[in-house]
Amino acid sequence: MGGAAAALDYDAELMLRVKEGDGASFGLLLEKHRSAVIHFLYRMVQNHAVAEELAQEVFLRVYRSRSTYEPTAKFTTWLFRIATHLALNALRDGKNERGQESLDGSVAELPVRQISDAAPTVEQSMVYRARLEEVRRAVSLLPEKQRAAVLMHKYEEMEYSQIAKVLGCSESAVKSLLFRAYETLRARLAHMA
Amino acid sequence: MRCPIETEEHAETLLAYCANRLDPAQAAALERHMRSCAACRSFQEAQQTVWEALDTWEAPPVPADFDRRLYQRIEAEGYTWWQRLFQPFRPVLLRQGLPLAAAACLLVMAGIIAQRPGERRPAPAPPAVRVESVQAEQVERTLDDLELLHQFTEATGVEKHSPDSM
Structure with missing residues (x-):
């Protein structure tokens, strides 16, 4: 802190x-x-x-x-x-x-993450793009406030108190939002384990 | 340790563990608990899958001209309505405005100089004014010259047409 x-x-x-x-x-x-x-x-x-x-x-x-x-x-x-x-x-x-309509096409514009030193094969690229598309779709289907809470929690590493101030709600409401959002994501992305 | 699944803080504790935000002592206690609790282990594994899946989602790079466009908008907000009206022509005005302004200044200065009364050039005098300034002696002399010329012309004309003179 x-x-x-x-x-x-x-x-x-x-x-x-x-x-x-x-x-x-x-x-x-x-x-x-x-x-x-x-x-x-x-x-x-x-x-x-x-x-x-x-x-x-x-x-x-x-x-x-x-x-x-x-x-x-x-x-x-x-x-x-x-x-x-x-x-x-x-x-x-x-x-x-426009973005939601062209979700499939816009994935191709993103850089492919290179996991090993060697360049990814076509198959690896396709698998990566398919996974990325699933993640994006799963997040886009979350209700707006849950989505915002997850993005701030996961990518911005914000504390519950800060997310609460951003969203204008209580800390317990944020915990509830995040719990429900991650519960939905766990169900949608379980097959990716 | 009490099972996080059975307490109100279960989500918070397990989510914090998956996000690596638990302090080492709490994390160690939860790991000991998960070795014997299938429900917590299952929750943690599913949450770990979500966490790793979200890690694969990289955002695109920031556009190179992002700052330039932002500063342009900020700059534009500082102008009055008429300055905004001329905003699209600013590059042209800056490029060509200085030579045009210099030329306009020269024209204005030339006009001012030409209008100054102290330096006005005298207009050419009409021919009548010049005649008035001619002296009487000059006239007499000219008339004498003309008379001599007339006499000379007559004399030479007689000689030319007289066959006796040949």
Whole structure:
């Protein structure tokens, strides 16, 4: 937690410098959190173009809010609250429909993970793509809030308390969301063992 | 250790174990328990499968021009409506605007200089004004020259047409 506390101070300090007109500090925040925000949004909406557009909007809102920023919460909590809000709105507006329709095709665009030193065979690539497609589909079928909770828990390694603040619910509600989500995923992905 | 499956914290404890977020003492206690508890072992194995499956899902790389596009949008937000109107023409204006502005400045300066009363060039005087300035002696001399010329012409004309003179 010491590291997290230090990160809180550093990010909040940077944001306070942005508030005072220091553009370079905004650049540092962007550099530090850009990938996490884009990856979270991509896994939420499962569409490259929409995820990029939403990530731009997230950082634009951060910049716009600089004059009223107060470090009342962890910077990443605030950042992911904006990102989650935009992602949930986009999903409700059906902005990601193009991505959902082309789910099969878009898997081919992703890099194939190389497990050993040797290049993967065609068969290994096909198996990998099929597994990846199953994982994506299993996650995309989760209810929106469960999906957001799983992505923040698994990929962003957030604590229950932080996820609760992002989603605007209690810690026990987050535990319940995660338990149900992982229960569904265990059932859908059991054959992958 | 009490069975996590039978307590309210079962999910939290087992999920934390699969996510490597339990402290070493708790993890060791759970592992000892799982050796003799098939239900917990089964839960942990299924959760481990999910965890590993999610690990295979890599997000695509961040687009190279992400920051540039963001800063463009931030910059555009700082402009007034008329600045935004001219925003698409900015590169052209920056490239060609300086020579055009310089040419316009030169034209304006030339106009100002030409209009200055102190340096106005005198307009050429009409011929009548020049005649007035000619002296009387000059006129007399010219008339004498013309008379001499007339006399000379007459003299040479007589010589030319007279057969006796040949």
